[in-house]
Amino acid sequence: MVDVEAVLDEAGLSNPKVREYVRYWAELTGAERVEVVGAADDDRLIAEALEAGELLPAGDGRYYSRSYHKDTARSEERTVVATSDEKDKGVYNNWRPSSEMKPLLEGRMRGASAGKTMYVVPYLMAPAGNALAPWGTGVELTDTRTVVLHMIRMARVGVEYVNDLEDPDSFVKAVHVTGDLENLGQGTPDDQRWFVTVADERTILHYGSSYGGNALLGKIAHGLRQGAYDGWASKKFLAEQYMLIGIHDKETGKDYHICGGFPSASGKTNLAMMLAPDVLGDRYHVSFYGDDIAWLWVDEKSGKLYGMNPEYGVFGVAKDTNEVTNPTALESLAEGTKVIFTNVAYNPTTQEVWWEGRTDAPPADVTGWEDWKGDAIADRSPEQANDPWAHPNSRFTTTLGNVPNIAKDYDEPAGVPIDAIIFGGRTRDREPLIRAITDLAEGVYDGLTLGAEATFAAEGKEGVLRYDPMSNRPFMAYGEGDYAQHYLNVVGAAKEQPIFAHVNWFQRDPEDGHFLWPGYRDNLRPLLWLIQLKNGEVKGHQTPVGIIPTKEELNLDGVEISEADLAKILSIDTARWQQEMGYRTEHLEQFPNMPEAIWEAHRRVEKALED
Ligand code: OXD
Numbered sequence: 001m002v003d004v005e006a007v008l009d010e011a012g013l014s015n016p017k018v019r020e021y022v023r024y025w026a027e028l029t030g031a032e033r034v035e036v037v038g039a040a041d042d043d044r045l046i047a048e049a050l051e052a053g054e055l056l057p058a059g060d061g062r063y064y065s066r067s068y069h070k071d072t073a074r075s076e077e078r079t080v081v082a083t084s085d086e087k088d089k090g091v092y093n094n095w096r097p098s099s100e101m102k103p104l105l106e107g108r109m110r111g112a113s114a115g116k117t118m119y120v121v122p123y124l125m126a127p128a129g130n131a132l133a134p135w136g137t138g139v140e141l142t143d144t145r146t147v148v149l150h151m152i153r154m155a156r157v158g159v160e161y162v163n164d165l166e167d168p169d170s171f172v173k174a175v176h177v178t179g180d181l182e183n184l185g186q187g188t189p190d191d192q193r194w195f196v197t198v199a200d201e202r203t204i205l206h207y208g209s210s211y212g213g214n215a216l217l218g219k220i221a222h223g224l225r226q227g228a229y230d231g232w233a234s235k236k237f238l239a240e241q242y243m244l245i246g247i248h249d250k251e252t253g254k255d256y257h258i259c260g261g262f263p264s265a266s267g268k269t270n271l272a273m274m275l276a277p278d279v280l281g282d283r284y285h286v287s288f289y290g291d292d293i294a295w296l297w298v299d300e301k302s303g304k305l306y307g308m309n310p311e312y313g314v315f316g317v318a319k320d321t322n323e324v325t326n327p328t329a330l331e332s333l334a335e336g337t338k339v340i341f342t343n344v345a346y347n348p349t350t351q352e353v354w355w356e357g358r359t360d361a362p363p364a365d366v367t368g369w370e371d372w373k374g375d376a377i378a379d380r381s382p383e384q385a386n387d388p389w390a391h392p393n394s395r396f397t398t399t400l401g402n403v404p405n406i407a408k409d410y411d412e413p414a415g416v417p418i419d420a421i422i423f424g425g426r427t428r429d430r431e432p433l434i435r436a437i438t439d440l441a442e443g444v445y446d447g448l449t450l451g452a453e454a455t456f457a458a459e460g461k462e463g464v465l466r467y468d469p470m471s472n473r474p475f476m477a478y479g480e481g482d483y484a485q486h487y488l489n490v491v492g493a494a495k496e497q498p499i500f501a502h503v504n505w506f507q508r509d510p511e512d513g514h515f516l517w518p519g520y521r522d523n524l525r526p527l528l529w530l531i532q533l534k535n536g537e538v539k540g541h542q543t544p545v546g547i548i549p550t551k552e553e554l555n556l557d558g559v560e561i562s563e564a565d566l567a568k569i570l571s572i573d574t575a576r577w578q579q580e581m582g583y584r585t586e587h588l589e590q591f592p593n594m595p596e597a598i599w600e601a602h603r604r605v606e607k608a609l610e611d
Pocket residue numbers: 074213264292315
């Protein structure tokens with residue numbers, strides 16, 4: 001039996017409640033060794049992982065890993081929010097009683113780390129000293145070394161974050177046990193996996209995966225689900241799946257900050273890492289704060305809405321990342337960044353990596369190349385010729401500091417004042433380039449009716465969105481009606497209201513299918529207009545669904561777009577909107593206690609569309 005006390009003493013882990021927690025789980029999981037880690041252990045752990053073959057070298061200071069082939073993505077069906085109060089049940093949060101889930105998980109985890117090391121990873125999901133840091137503190141216990149390496153990239157890690165807590169018990173208990181991946185029945189009726197956030201006990205119990213989205217408990221489980229629940233229970237903040245950027249205008253010297261939610265595959269990471277278009281010269285500088293999570297609160301001193309990214313890194317989707325879509329991401333993966341790639345294609349001879357969309361075509365010389373499962377490309381049968389080389393959900397994990405346009409103040413405790421909150425899904429028609437919303441309830445209503453086209457034809461009808469409220473559908477922690485009210489309360493308490501907007505970079509020509517807007521760096525242009533609108537410098541024109549820029553107001557220097565396409569993305573298709581309102585009614589009716597303010601906003605828009 002491992003001498004837990006001696007290990008904790010040696011690591012300088014003095015918080016008595018953390019020690020008690022580590023002891024409990026070391027005994028329950030039956031781990032053979034216990035090791036406390038901090039960020040300073042990274043080089044040693046990398047060396048150990050290389051030695052053990054868990055990581056492979058991918059050039060100088062870059063690493064490659066594969067996850068088990070049935071363990072490559074988040075599993076929404078196996079993910080549960082558990083509490084002791086059924087009132088917390090929502091439409092999307094897969095609520096279960098904690099009295100049922102806790103014993104179930106403890107049963108699965110009992111003895112399941114036998115022969116393994118249990119790593120103790122004290123972490124902070126917040127810049128140190130931030131007003132929300134007390135809710136961002138946690139300790140992940142994991143029996144997988146590559147999970148530790150990912151945590152070191154994605155969170156601030158070290159005993160210093162838990163030793164001196166005012167309330168020693170105020171940390172999230174986040175337990176990750178991998179289990180026997182080859183015998184978990186993933187995706188079958190006999191699936192053994194469970195990913196549970198026991199939200200009212202601030203405990204996360206994840207069993208049956210070592211893939212990032214399920215195993216890095218600081219990120220989604222704590223940063224989103226637990227954060228959202230805590231934000232609501234404390235009445236203090238929102239935890240949202242939002243990107244966060246800064247825009248500096250050299251001419252006026254002003255800084256603006258925009259955050260926003262986008263359902264997956266709607267370009268959130270690319271937008272977050274965007275650079276200003278070259279033709280605009282050096283007037284605007286876009287800086288990166290985060291691509292996936294923002295916590296929002298009202299700053300007590302200034303009364304303004306503030307935001308921060310609780311993460312320390314980027315866990316980005318590799319697919320389609322290239323010099324055009326996201327050059328900054330590529331720079332953040334360069335040699336020496338200590339990036340970890342997962343499930344991309346790999347060439348052990350040359351130590352190169354590749355993924356679909358990295359270049360137009362895969363490497364012509366297939367010698368040495370292996371697909372994400374480790375099978376040689378050269379040995380593929382003709383039927384396998386079109387199989388992807390990389391898994392569509394393959395990832396790169398790199399720290400924020402590697403992103404070349406990282407904001408100078410990203411690690412500062414203060415956070416940043418939020419000027420605008422935007423929503424945007426991938427939609428081929430109806431949604432204009434941008435429509436600004438100045439009313440809080442209408443802004444929240446817009447977020448709640450956010451959606452993107454269903455990815456597979458079979459999943460939905462043409463023109464019907466898969467609604468993804470606030471892009472939080474998989475991360476909802478409590479009832480949607482309560483969530484809407486809490487959102488109204490938090491943002492409504494700010495002295496200066498942020499402006500809301502809905503954006504869409506993906507409208508297409510109905511005839512030939514071409515994208516009407518060039519996208520990528522040019523997406524800055526509608527955001528600049530939004531800021532001007534908020535500043536009263538432009539007026540736009542009012543439509544039933546928000547304010548749209550006139551074409552004269554939008555800075556289009558150097559943009560190649562036809563008059564017809566421009567007219568289309570700056571106008572409203574009333575008939576399609578009226579049809580959409582019917583779908584929205586059905587969508588909102590699912591949520592029993594949706595605030596009246598949201599229904600009023602819905603009815604206002606409906607009426608305006610009829611007038
Ligand atoms: C996600 C992610 O699953 O950010 O949304 O990884």
